[in-house]
Amino acid sequence: MKDPIGGTSRVGSRGRNLEDLRRQNLSTVLSLVHANRSMTRADLTHATGLNRSTVATIVTELESLDLVTVSQPVDTKRVGRPSTVIGPSPRHIAVAVHPDKDAISIGVVAMGGRVLREFRFDVERAPTAVHVVNTLQALVRGLELSEGGTVLGVGIGVPGLVGARDGVVRVAPHLDWHDEPLVQMVAKATGLPTWAANDATCAVVAEGQFGEGIDEDNVVYLNGGAGGIGGGVIVGGQLLSGENGYSGELGHMLVNSDGGLCHCGAVGCLETEVNRDDLLSVVGLGDAESSLLEQRLREAYGEEPAVTALVDRQLDFLGIALRNIVNIFNPGVIVLGGFLGAVRNATGDRLLDSVERAALAGPSSEVRIVSSTLDENVLIGAGELVFRTILRDPTSASVGSPTSAREPEQVAAS
Template identity: 80%
Template sequence: MATIVTELDSLQLVTVSQPLDTKRVGRPSTVVRPSQRHIAVAVYPDTDAIAIGVVALGGEVLREFRFDVESAPTAVHTVNTLQALLRGLELSDGGTVLGIGIGVPGLVDARDGVVRVAPHLDWHDEPLVDMVATATGLPTWAANDATCAVVAEGRFGQGVDEDNLVYLNGGAGGIGGGAIVGGQLLSGVNGYSGELGHMLVNSDGVHCHCGAVGCLETEVNRHDLLRVVGLADAEAGLLEQRLRDTYGTDPAVTAAVDRQLDFLGVGLRNIVNIFNPGTIVLGGFLAAVRNVTQERLQETVERSALAGPSSEVRIVSSSLDDNVLIGAGELVFRTILRDPASVSTSVSSAGSESDSEARRVAAS
């Protein structure tokens, strides 16, 4: 451990100092903190905005930029926005960008970083990793947005010390999920696992864009909740408070929330029976539904799922505001932590058009 800390310190990835309190008995432990000099840039394109964060080792979002869009951004628009921001980005103390991590609301092929489909963005076979790496000259990684989020929750959020964790997020573009099973991120053959928004919850439901009927994200969606409380998409941040103000007193709101709660309970029952998680973390508007209805979701799952796996599962709301950006940053840092010496390689190769292998990396 000391050798790793020394190596990270020499590469200026962490700072090492002595504790202020030296009155304790025994040899004082050194204090190790992530450095803010060498950072990752995280990107999260969604239907209503492109979010870009400056992320430090340790999951700290130093700065966040949000570029609102009137319609879903194209892959080219996303790359151009990132490129423009990087040109104007100022880092203190001669810091460097180690790489780019991207969380995509869609299927990202782990072998080549191609976004096979991001339905709500209308992206199909977009070579996103290669596009970003070519435009920026920086090592680039990409993964599904909920996969990024479950990594962040497992390392810095509600899933710390939890080896069996499922994350389920509700956003403008639908519902995504990610799972950590036995301490390992579940990725699948091509990195496509975690499409929990497309599990069947209503055989008499409406058609989903995926071609199926009654998917979780067609029966449980943000749009219907915003509509019933009279909010526009741009006002989604007010959803939970508006639900708190009207749930239980406004019959239309109460009926809409209860309907979505029931179908969400079906989805979580399936997740509990299949994955046997210790913790399920809900993000986005799903967290709002849970928070407003208090313990009803937990009680529904405990009543409907198998007694064994439901007996100890914890259903909680995310405590991280930027878990997708944090997880996208981790796509960069996990490579650094596996091989700290690669920091010098990454920095020296940034901008080099000849070193395509260093620039084009896909992560599941």
């Protein structure tokens, strides 16, 4: 698919001058290697339309910037001299953060969508913004000493509305955050460039680049987590962000006009009628045992009347939401994450059959509904917020570590 948030997918015009052309070609090759996780030099030549010597020169420069690695193929059946394999270097890393009401997850992410290390800090109650910043600040100091690479910046996937222009979290209801200047707080505390976006927006970017949305230009991601349901949408290969980054709040789609009151003030929202807590309760699991939900649903669905009734009810409302999504966006694939993926996996074709019956015949016949298989897609997508700068201009890597730009400052205790 096309790159929805940064970088270049193919060589374009010559640019204003030779320096522009050089930067564009570097961006093109690095973006291809990043998106594909590795490519042979021959494949890069074919994909870019550049000649072999030009590709070799570009790869050499990217290698000198420590942005790619060059190796010989392990095994090849091609006749003739084997083409070298170009992969993204693990030396430039992003720190990715995902705060939720039950934990703060922090990952060390390398280009190519690889999570090198992950840290999970469980919390008894929803963390404050200051708590998240202080946790991150302590961890970043250790990373600078232990990883040995260049920390390019911090990307944060927030379960709430994040302003695209200022990085202010307008509201994250399940965290009880309101008008938190999160990007400014993190940048001040860590001394690192910082970006933030909605967590489901981060996830759909990751799914489009590295998950179930590969080779799809129209992708919808719907995630069910501890804090409700969020969504992200890619249309025509481009991330649908809205006027200020607030689009994709699919969890607040009306699915039941006689439903319960949502925390947003509306009635019958998707995340009110379809929720993880009710599912955990009916199968006798607690929050700490949520990883066992799919297994218990497989065992109980169709066998235990109370479980079957609740799951069918939630599937009916989820089907209404997916019908609307199919009719409005005409996606090639809908990816379900979190407990929504678990419900789909445990109930066979029930959900797809419901959507095919209710949605318009044209778009419903073309859509796939799948469960996410990409672990830590929010962290990977948050890392993409950081990498888009270096993908657009790989020569920025020669400036040096951004950690030297300014000294971190203390944040008040939570």
